[in-house]
Amino acid sequence: MSENVQSAYREEQDKLDSVLEEIGTQLARLRAVPVYTGHDFTEQVLEAGREERRQRLSKSEPEPYFGRMDFEEDGKPAPAPLYIGKTGLDGRDPGSLPIVVDWRAPVASLFYSFTGGEERVEYEAPEGVIGGAVHLKRNIMVRKSELERVVDTYTRGGEEPAVSDEFLLYRLGENKDNRLRDIVSTIQAEQDKIIRAEKNKALIIQGVAGSGKTTVALHRLAFLLYQYKEQVSAEKMIIFAPNGMFLDYISGVLPELGVGDIQQRTFTDWASKLLGAEQMLADPSETLDFWFGESGGAAPGDDAPGRFKGSERFRAMLDAAASALEASGAPELEFSPWDGKTLPYETILHWYADEYKHYSASGRKERVLARIRRWIEMELKPVKPETLRKEYKKKAVQREKAYAKKWPDFSPLTLYKQIFGAAKDTRGVLPGEAFEGIPASVLKSTRKDLKEGRIREEDLPPLLYLHLLLNGIEGTERFDHIVIDEAQDFSPLQVSVLDRFVRGHSFTILGDLSQGIHAYKGVHAWEEMSGLFGADETSYHALTRSYRSTMEIIGFANTILTGGVPNAIEAVPVFRSGNKVRTIEFGAGEKESAEAAARAIRALWGREHKTVSLLTRTQDQAKALHEALLPEFPELNLIDGGMTQYEGGLSVLPLHLSKGLEFDAVVIADAGRNRYGDSEWDAKMLYVGCTRALHELWVLHGGETPAFLDRGGEWSEAGWPKI
Known part of the structure; x- marks a missing residue:
């Protein structure tokens, strides 16, 4: 070990001892405060803050930081050493520099983006652009509160070349266990750019195998929660992953980053529960066995059931069907609660088509029927004697129930069955020629499934889309951000549906077209997804460097x-x-x-x-x-x-x-x-x-x-x- 390396190691050991002592002091002070269990709201908030700090300090103690950057800000007389960690550690004195800077803080972006050179560097902070010079960039490995490794990747004015990959290669050479781990200490510049991208855009990330795209997406969630803490919440974020085993595999990353409560689901589980269709789902193994058998043939075309049902052309058919049903919603009948009293069809239609036009189809139906019940109550008030009023009320209840049955069923499954001819359109709403574009094989197999009370995973996006068209969406169902992993296996319709569930097109969509083995349902080009958004609503990023394999x-x-x-x-x-x-x-x-x-x-x-x-x-x-x-x-x-x-x-x-x-x-x-x-x-x-x-x-x-x-x-x- 050279003298310079020994000196750096001693310096970092002293720093580590000092930081660990400070963590211990702060923890002891917090633990000395009795845990508040009363009902006073203010005290509950204060206790929650103390508990959050206790947990954060306890989590950071084994590995308080992983990097150091000596940065000389413009106008300052000397560089200041900044230690970067998974969580920040404030000093005791108000206004003092943090002992450890959170990796998500603006200044920490320099640690990831700086790759060497003596040119002036800049980063964006809330107060504006801040510039300066980097004097030292150092990777530090601390495990179980013990200093294990110190690697300088850049020294200003140094004669030795930068060794930016040495620490990365050391970490990549480690063996895997049964969980994905965070990459905070080894985030690369191209990955950091994605992690810190603005919130209200649909990011499409094409990442080769081993490029770390899944891990980058998880770190992006942690960053968004830090950067937009007043606008987003963990409970309103969701990750869609391909299967339950994969969800388990990635489950440790967010807790390691100090983030909890983010939903992690498969699209199938989430959509089927929302539709109340869990019991109708066919066994997916049947589909997998068919497509992953030894075909030796060409990849499925656009007439494959999943490709067709997830396409924009099928969405246009669904739009037409829902519009036709909604337009004919109010039955062309007057309503008579008892002989001699009539509510004209024109009045009912005005309520449905004009007064409640901003509601969903099913919402308009509910409000019209509720208004009819209120109208009945008003018309009953002047009826005398009491015996006659009771007789009229009894008839009105019976006739109102009969009248309500004449309204269409705005259930997405009912309309879906009618589209495929698995149920009769008794009102003659849907023109048969409108659906001539459905491939014969898809029409036949889907009709059979629906008649037997069975739906497949490929039916969930169109059913959910019809649900949105006919029933709308509750504000509580909207997300602040959605991550779609293995997005090449998603259809355009799936993304269109999810876009209605998220605010501001806030997506992280990641995948690899070269791994598109579910070609029978997924996209064959990213343009199929980017075309769903406006030019200023999406951005494309390519990760071509693989960190996984030799x-x-x-x-x-x-x-x-x-x-x-x-x-x-x-x-x-x-x-x-x-x-x-x-x-x-x-x-x-x-x-x-x-x-x-x-x-x-x-x-x-x-x-x-x-x-x-x-x-x-x-x-x-x-x-x-x-x-x-x-x-x-x-x-x-x-x-x-x-x-x-x-x-x-x-x-x-x-x-x-x-x-x-x-x-x-x-x-x-x-x-x-x-x-x-x-x-x-x-x-x-x-x-x-x-x-x-x-x-x-x-x-x-x-x-x-x-x-x-x-x-x-x-x-x-x-x-x-x-x-």
Whole structure:
């Protein structure tokens, strides 16, 4: 260790001791105050503030900060050292500089955006643009209140070159457990730009595999809560993720950042509950089994049920159907509560079409019927004698109930059934020719499902859209911000629906078109989503640098893209080298496949890897492989779509469920032509599987492989390794 490094280490050890002492002092003072449990509101607010500080200090004690930047502000005589942490730590004296600066504070943006050089730098603060010079940028690792690592990435006037990637590579080289972790200490400049982007825009983020887009989105939520604390609340934010297991995988990031109460759901769970349709949902495995079987064919076209039902052309049909139903809402009948008394149809229509036109269709119906009941009450008052009034009232109640039944059912499901011919349009509202654009196969299969009382995930967006058109939306149902993860698997209609649930188009929409393996329902180009917003309502960001995998794994995965996916965006790896990708032929047959998988596990599991996964094409193949390997590997976990927790360790799962997850080592169980064809869709599937690996990737195959799969070359080596 050089003298400069030793000096820096001693300096930081002294600083750490001082900060920990201050944290301990502040904690002791707060803990000495008795916890208030009374009913006085003012005291309750004060106690809540004290408890929040207790928790924040306790959380920061093991790792109070991770970086230091010496910044000389314009007009100041000398640079001031700024320590950056997950949470801020104020000094004891009012008006004094913070001991630790919150990573979300404006000045902390310099720590992420500055990459070297002696030019003047600036950052935006509430009081305006502040400029100055950076003298030192230092990464510091503190764990369990112990100083472990000090790395200077920039020293002004220093002769040694900046080593900005050294600390990043150190962190990337660590093994994974069963949870995604925060990246506060290693946020890169391009990621920080997205995190700090303005709130009221739909951000569309195209991020290659391993670019950290999910983690960036979670950090963006924490930033928005800090930056716009008076405008947004955690309870009014929601993250939509692909499945329950993925939600469990990312569940630790926000608490690590000191953020709680943000909703985390799948779109299916959220939408079906809102519609009250949970019991009608078909088993999604049927759809997955159909599309992820060994098709070897082309990716689904626009007439696939999910693509069609999520399209703008189908939305136009839904608009037309809802408009036709709403326009004919009031039945062309006068209302007579008893003989000799009549409420003209023209009056009822005026209430419906004019006085209540700003309400939803169902709201207008409710208000008209309520007004009719009030009209009946007013007309009954002058009726005498009492016996006659009671007789009229009894008749009025009966006739009002009969009249109400003549109004249309503004239920989205009823209208949806009529659109597909699964229920009769008894009022003749919907013109048949308006829906001639529905593909015959979609019409037939959907009609059958609806008649049998079943809906599929692809039906939820149009049903929810009809719900909004016919019933409107409650103010309490609106969100301050929505994150859509794996957004390439969402349809334009899904995003259109969600846009009505969020204020100011405040979205973080992230995904990777090269991982669009759910092409039967998702978008094929980001323009399908950006076109939903005005030019000033959206912004596009591309993250092309991959931080997950080694150069060898990314290089191998890129050969799959260049060979099988036209115009694909290749990932640019960080300079982190590892072993070459292993491409291993095991012969032919299920027995040989299982034996090869077992041999791979023996070589990889129990060494330095904490998480190892076997990836198959289908759930049935995963189940068969699990049964074959379980006697030798009882710790092997079988993962299916119904699981809500990822336990880490050794696992076998279908490839489509691995999206978003990371493993120290990945074994593609069989990449042969018996499982994958030469289509773009097949290439994307194998690309997803290969890019799950952080440190080691083995590709097993039973002979011939797809044309795009490179079995040799610069990034791979054939055959079993010598161990």
